[in-house]
Amino acid sequence: MNRLLNTFFISSVFIALGLSGCNDHYPPTDLSSEPLIPIPVSVESEGNSFQLRHDMNIYVDEGNEEVAQAGEYLATLLYPATGFDLEVEETSKNPGKGHIYLHLEGADSELGEEGYELKITDSGIDLKAPTPAGLTMGIATIRQLLPIAIESSTVQDSAWLLPTGTIRDYPEYSYRGAMLDVARHFFPVQDVKRFIDYLAMYKFNRLHLHLSDDQGWRIEIKSWPKLTEIGSSTEVEGGEGGFYTQEEYKEIVNYAAVRNIMIIPEIDMPGHTNAALASYPELNCDGKATELYTGTEVGFSTLCTSKEVVYKFITDVIGELAEMTPGKFIHIGGDESHVTPMEDYIPFIERVQDIVNDAGKKVIGWDEIANADLTSGSVVQYWAEADNAEKAIDQGAKVIMSPATRAYLGMQYDSTSRIGLHWAAYIEVDDAYDWDPAKIEPAISRDDILGVEAALWTETVANMEDIDYLVFPQLPGYGEIGWSPSSKRNWADYKERLAAQQLRFEMLDIGYYRSPKVKWIN
Ligand code: NGO
Secondary structure (H helix, E strand, O other): OHHHHHHHHHHHHHHHHHHOOOOOOOOOOOOHOOOOOOOOOOOEEEEEEEOOOOOOEEEEEOOOOHHHHHHHHHHHHHHHHOOOOOEEEEEEOOOOOOOOEEEEEOOOOHHHOOOOOEEEEOOOOEEEOOOOHHHHHHHHHHHHOHHHHHHOOOOOOOEEEEEEEEEEEOOOOOOOEEEEEOOOOOOHHHHHHHHHHHHHHHHOEEEEEEEEEEOOOOOOOOOOOOHHOOOOOOOOOHHOOOOHHHHHHHHHHHHHOOOOOOEEEEEEEEOOHHHHHHHHHHHOOOOOHHHHOOOOOOOOOOOOOOOHHHHHHHHHHHHHHHHHHOOOOEEEOOOOOOOOHHHHHHHHHHHHHHHHHHHHOOEEEEEHHHHOOOOOOOOEEEEEHHHHHHHHHOOOOOOEEEEHHHEOOEEOOOOOOOOOOOOOOOOOOHHHHHHOOOOOOOOOHHHEEEEEEEEEEOOOOOOOOHHHHOOOOOOOHHHHHHHHOOHHHHHHHHHHHHOOHHHHHHOOOOOOOOOOOOOOOO
8 A cells, every 4th residue: 555545544544433633523632541552650631632733842951962852853753744843942941831841850750760751731741751761751652642644754634633631651671672683684774773763662772783693794893804894795595794884883873872772782602603703714713714604503603712812802892892882781692602612601701791891881691691600780681591590690680581482573473474483482462462571480580670672583584574574563562561560561451552553553664464363453
């Protein structure tokens, strides 16, 4: 369906169903019945609606660059579909009726690092938060309260009404992530930005980029140029691969930062390193470069852990990466090092952990790294072995929950799915949503958990269409698992709210999988 038809169709559906917020005849007035994802902590409806107008301003706290940036972000989100070129103006006092006001001033500090309070009255929108990050989270809510036509990239005829009331909201977990494997298949900057936009819609705050694996090295390292000259030149099934220049990587970091998303770069080691081993012979124990690899086996490669040059290599790579990564974490992989004996693996991980800490960063690693002694602040990402997660917890480390049976986006929905793997499980949209990170493993309790991450491995994922198919419709659910208190979550209610996202997916041209588990609007 082309966009015009699509839009027409969407408005007709809204008129037919009398759903809120899509045309002048059905003003939205019940804030508490809006199908928000993630579901907020508290919503009080007031019973009116407020209309966005072209002559309003977005007012922001005076003298705070990050608050002004949040204001600009909101203006940029609203512009394409409304055509309203809203000015972002600084102010030292409440701007009065008829405007949008974003401020830290007067916010309740109990809302925490990312909480916000959104008050919509018939005279304006007041969004306050203790931090700029909280404002960005509130903006994600405003976006979902507007008519779905707001997602259009061209000017739409809509009344731009929002229901009035108050939302007080804050996240359950501080780490709400997704991972994109850009090593098995490479995805250009524009695809990564689109992926970031998806995350921003559902209040994710971390994007973990899996930047190296057997099939490809995807980040420019100036001191080891052959990593990209050789190591990035292919991908699974022999495509042409690619890599991000340091400039491009910084562009991704900045694009994500505006949306309150921290980039977590991963260099996987000592296994999953064939692309590096093919680029530099000296990283191999036998001093010979390996062949480039375009298959999908795992567990066959290892850096030569007994060679000093390997640590020089890692120090240089981590150094350059840390320099261009403002976030506090570097992910060191550590998974499936089947050809590295455990007696070599453990001291290797400990030494790499020191290198990362010396570069001013904290380590994240897949659950296997818990076999080593962890330093303070290191985080373990549980994907397969609960015993490993337990070892991490015994050492006082926090855990990120990415159980492959629930949180691997690259698993098939069922045996008919056109792409995806199924070694861990078939994961339908209800399996993806209906679990509690704090209850899924007896050994891992709420206090041990830093957060949740949905991981998209790309063995079978070659382009944006494939990403859309495996990521939607379940992505919003992972956003909700990370954000909303488990007491507010249940599948029966969620699947209704998810169905309401259908028109958003279509407006955004997202080629989602039409799961039979959801009663779609059409
Ligand atoms: C495993 C493996 C990856 C695969 C992924 C999906 C982890 C942490 N290591 O998860 O190399 O791509 O499964 O098949």
